[in-house]
Amino acid sequence: EVQLLESGGGLVQPGGSLRLSCAASGFTFSSSAMSWVRQAPGKGLEWVAAFSGSDGSTHYADSVKGRFTISRDNSKNTLYLQMNSLRAEDTAVYYCAKSGKRITNFDSWGQGTLVTVSS
């Protein structure tokens, strides 16, 4: 059974940093594309970043490019999202999502972790 467990969310001041983690199990993590998708309170889904499972490439939404960094440790089956220069508009539930070979088509999701950016 695929399991994705996010952690690392919390309250942070504007301009601060936070690192999210997603512990994966039940599938071949190293060959799967993985993404972070967020959802601001009462709003829709917004894709944030992806790490390809095939060529190691990374992709970012314009709204986070230059501030967020996605990475993975295949030896620990863990996905990360380093978030710097946080803004109030980054406040959201952040989901870890698994794909197959392609970056799109998220077949499994974690339960989400809440990030609140506020002074």
Add this chain to the structure above:
Amino acid sequence: QSVLTQPPSVSAAPGQKVTISCSGSSSNIGNNYVSWYQQLPGTAPKLLIYDNNKRPSGIPDRFSGSKSGTSATLGITGLQTGDEADYYCETWDSSLSVVVFGGGTKLTVL
């Protein structure tokens, strides 16, 4: 403003059929596969349809997907109160090199 356009809400009676549209362009829907997700209140999204019209195991055949040109459609037949949820379309945008979601459609089963 989302790259993919969905109606904010749809409604229908139990047992009826409803369709949810997702409109895009040649850089996204027109040349890439579309997926659909269901998000029940307070829960994480769940994959309903992938590759335009395929259902993951465990998804009932009441749910169907189709694509024509730069638009995609999710169909749900035999509506149940448990289908009340937000529904999102998603695809890759080749021009922007990003994943794009529709703004979401809230389904109410009256």
